[in-house]
Amino acid sequence: MDEYNKSIIERWQSSRVFNLEKDRFKKKRIIRTAIPSIDSYSMTSKSLYPFLLADAYNRYYKMCGENVYYTIAIDTDSYTSYSFLLSHYLDARKLFNEYLDVLNIMGVGFDSDSVISEENSFVLAEIEKCFLKLYNKDIFYEKGLVLTDSLGIKIYNRYEAVEKNNSFYDAKTDGALSLTTDDYFYFEMAPYINEMEALIDSLQIEAEKKKEIYARLGKKRFVEFLFSNYKEHIDIKVSLPKSYYLGGVVAILLNPKYMDVMPYVCSTEASVVEHYLQNGYQAGVYSGMTILNPLTGEEVLIFISYDTDCAIYPLVPALREQDEKFTQEFGLDSIEIIEDNLLINSDFLNGLGLEEASSVLESSFISEGMASVEYKYDSTKLIISKKEGYGVLIPMLIKNEREIEAADLKYLPFYYNQRMRALANNDEELDGEYEISGFEMTEELAYAFMCYLEGRIDSKLNSPIAKPEAQELVFKNENRIIEELIIPYLIRLALGDKGKACYSLYKLSPVSEQALIVYNTQNINFTRDILRDSKADAYRLYILSDEPSDDFEMTKLHIAKYEQYLDEIESLYHEGFLDNSFTFEEKLYKLTSQLNSYLENKRLDLYIESITRFLYDELLANKMSEREALIYLKLISVVCPFTAQRLFEEIFEENYFLVYEEWPFLN
Structure with a gap:
């Protein structure tokens, strides 16, 4: 055990909380909490000890031994499951002893030698079953379909959903849920494109075969044209799949979610921004700027829109049917540029x-x-998909754009180039099926990915990754080069480069307005319980600071509404509380729901972090009581347990059980 863990254990054993914990175990009292499993730590000793000894608000697991009740936490944040550890570098006895060490530190006094002997070695097998069952029961449906929201963004466990008339609904919002057989994740190969291309170019195969490999990987040729407005000194580079599309460009859409277009978005007039905010149903809003088509010299309008998948999107309605909805919404005319397979309206x-x-x-x-x-x-x-095929169970988590969400990855085929179904407005059905082209799963590919995941826990691979030797570049079956050589090579590169690989695993569409609403709806439902006891406490939860935090990276589109939100909630406090009005709860709920839509492209953890900084400052200045802070901390732990754990460890250690003993509705 390293010195860091020893120091934490010593601190824990000398604390009042440790002694209270032992008393609770003696009484065989099980601690329960309704907090969803958003965070937990790994089963390796380096990260397990600090977590169990310092974190008060992570959900607890219950197991029953001989006359002993104890709690346990299982990690998913390290992208590893019990079965993965068991299969690759731990046996059941070693794993069991790891946990017993933790339990003994917590004062349980549970000796493995007294429990496991030759006569009752079956206990190990039962422990294995118990861990797996416990894990799957609380996080996933054990078999069959996966339950998601209507867009496939959030995955629900059985406790977050209710069944009515053979259909499933969100237990808190009553939103309709969907059943799906697949959940897709991806490995981000962008940091390793140059290395990958160097490897492909060095293969001793025909040039046509190399082109086929690049085609399977989705490599395409694009031409970027420079659109300019000389009077306003605006230059925008626009990519087109075919050069002859240029004459048919009637408008350009800029998506504020991408920082590359911030200078153009922020220069839009305030009245235009306000109009767009108040009419969010629109496809977009005119920015007030124009730019010249370099081929025809005609003015092209610039619009701001969230409805694109890239920062800069040219509208060519004459050649792309999906662009017609924008031109109709904006009242633009389509420019035909092809007649009898010859170009028209395209100058020279x-x-x-x-x-x-x-x-x-x-x-x-x-x-x-x-x-x-x-x-x-x-x-x-x-893309990594849960499919019937080769692989093992490796669960993952995603809370926001940097962390992985719960998903039952029993199998690990790699996929790429997924074209998702178009997202329909309102509750209409999604149009058409999406297409996926895939790679065949091989043992080498699965092993490379497992090594990658294992390296995320405690990687010791500091030596540089060399390209495969010459004999590895000759294949009898050239159709398996991607599966057997290229992808494993990329993963080995990721293993050796923690800086690049830090956030290389994401879920498709990791952040969306719907996902934020789901999390903040949980937040608000919890707050409504608190409001029954103390409206003043609830007010403190939402006053963040005098100015928006820099972490938001907000555009002017969001800053104006964010400041308005603070002004309105300040007004509600003075008007609602001073008049003993009970309308504050409803207005607070409405305002927070509105804020969700204006922060749809922002990270929720940064949102919570900025609130937490306010809490910390308030406590240091003695402006907030410990009870108020505990209510607040319980609230943010629903969506940001890491932050809650840090604050608890530093501030609230002596008041740990207030949460469970004073507020029974939290248990």
Whole structure:
């Protein structure tokens, strides 16, 4: 055991909380909490000890031994499950002893030698079953379909959902849920594109075969054209899949979720921004700016819209059906540029065939510095799917765009280039099925991925990763190069580069307005219980600071509404509380729901962190009582347990059981 863990254990044993904990065990009293399993730590001793000894608000697991009741926490944040550890570097006895060490530190006094002997060695097998059953029971449906929200973003466990008339609904919001057989995750290969391409180029195979490999990986050629407004000094690079599309561009959409377009978004007039905020149902809003089409010289309007999957999206309704909804919404006319397979309305390209026109256009514009050729990947994400096939159970978590959400990954085939179904408005059905092209799962591929996951816990691979040797580059079956060579090589690179690999695992569409609403709805439902006892406490929960936090990276679109939110809640406090009005609860709920929509592209953990900084400052200045702070801490632990754990350890150690003894509705 390292010195860090020893110091924490000594601190724990000398604390009042430790002695209270022992008393509770003697009374065979089980601690229960309704907090969902958002965070927990790994089963390796390095991270398990600090967690069990310092964190008061993580949910607890219950197991029953001979005349002993004890609690236990199982990790998913390290991307590892019990079965994975058991299969690869732990046996059941060693794992069991690890846990007994922790229990003994907590004062339980449970000796493995007295429990496990040759006569009752079956206990180990039962422990294994118990851990697996316990884990799956609380986090996942044990078999069959996965329950998600209507967009497949959030995965629900059995306690977060209710069944009515053979359909499932969110237990808190009554929103309709969906059953699906698949849940897709991806490995982000973007940091390793150069290394991957160098490997492919060095393969001793025909050039056509290399092109096929790149095609399977989704590599495509794009041409970027420079759109300019010389009067306002605006230059925007616009990528087009085909060069001859240029004459048909009628507008450009800028998505504020991407920082690349912030200068243009923030220059939009305040009245335009306010109009867009008040009419969120619109496809977008005119920014007040125009830009010149470099081919035709015609003015192209610039719109702000959240409804795109990239920062800069050119509207070409004559050639892309999906663009028609925007042009209809904005009242724009479509420009036809093809007639009898020849170009029209395209200046000097008129009358040329499509391929010839593209060649002439590129050679002319590139030489003048008005265009450049780039090679991009449709997707840099290698999708991992729960499928019937080769693999083992590896659960994951995602709370926001940097962490993984609970999912039962019993099998690990890799997939890429997923085209999701179009998201429908309101409650309409999603149109059509999505397409997935996949890689065959191999033992080498599964092993490489497992090693990658194991390395996320305690990687000792500090030596540089070399390219495969020459003999590895010759394959009898060239169709398996991606599965047997390229992807394992990428994963080994990720293992050796913690800086790049730190956040390389995400879930598809990790952050959305719907996901934020789900989390904040839990937050508000919890707050409504608190409001019954103390409205003043509830007020303190939501006054963050005088100015928005820099962590939000807010645009002007959000800053205005955020400041308005603070002003309105300040007004509610003075008007509602002073008049003994009970409308505060309803207004608070409404305001917070509105705030969700304006923060739809922001990270919830940063939102909570900024609130936490306020709490910490208030406590240091003695402006908030410990009871008020405990209520607050319980609230934020629902969505940010790591922050709650840190604050508890530093401030509230002596008042640990107030949460359970004073407020029975929390148990």
